[in-house]
Amino acid sequence: MREDPRYAFRHSILTNETHWSIADGALIERDGAAETRIPLTDVTSLRLDFDPSRVETNRYRCVLRCANGREIPLLSVSYTGFADFEDRGAAYSAFVAALIAALARHNPACRFLAGKAKATYIPEILLLAVSAVMLLFILLLMGIPLIGIALLKLGLVAALFPAARDYIARNRPRTFAPDAPPADLLP
Numbered sequence: 332m333r334e335d336p337r338y339a340f341r342h343s344i345l346t347n348e349t350h351w352s353i354a355d356g357a358l359i360e361r362d363g364a365a366e367t368r369i370p371l372t373d374v375t376s377l378r379l380d381f382d383p384s385r386v387e388t389n390r391y392r393c394v395l396r397c398a399n400g401r402e403i404p405l406l407s408v409s410y411t412g413f414a415d416f417e418d419r420g421a422a423y424s425a426f427v428a429a430l431i432a433a434l435a436r437h438n439p440a441c442r443f444l445a446g447k448a449k450a451t452y453i454p455e456i457l458l459l460a461v462s463a464v465m466l467l468f469i470l471l472l473m474g475i476p477l478i479g480i481a482l483l484k485l486g487l488v489a490a491l492f493p494a495a496r497d498y499i500a501r502n503r504p505r506t507f508a509p510d511a512p513p514a515d516l517l518p
Contacts (some may be wrong), residue, residue, distance in 0.1 A: 335353055381498060
């Protein structure tokens with residue numbers, strides 16, 4: 332007998348570890364003694380994105396949106412203590428793959444989305460570009476006397492450029508077929 336796909340993670344210090352499974356056309360959420368069954372037919376979309384934080388730079392996220400407006404985030408990391416997260420990428424990837432397959436089977440109307448929503452992605456890029464221009468402008472205003480500090484700051488910004496480029500490339504808004512989830516949005 333095949334075992335139902337399972338995954339567990341703790342979102343933050345304010346939450347308990349939540350256990351997730353898929354069975355009988357439903358996503359099952361267990362938080363302590365409470366159990367909630369979410370019919371897969373109630374899920375309107377599944378979105379995968381790359382969601383790094385200051386503490387966890389390799390965090391991926393799957394967000395389910397339900398017909399009643401509820402959003403269910405599943406993270407590839409689990410909170411274990413202050414500024415400490417356990418990477419559960421392998422279990423997360425397996426569970427998300429099973430969830431995508433189950434949604435495709437039980438809910439053909441579900442939309443499969445990758446990256447950030449356009450309403451989030453475009454302002455993030457604009458903010459990044461405006462910030463870079465403002466930093467260059469400020470550094471130019473500082474003039475020659477502070478050239479050493481200015482060069483140090485430019486060096487720090489240059490060191491962060493690859494991370495910003497990676498974030499922008501992975502999170503570009505798009506759709507995907509359930510049989511081909513984007514590899515760059517799974518650990």
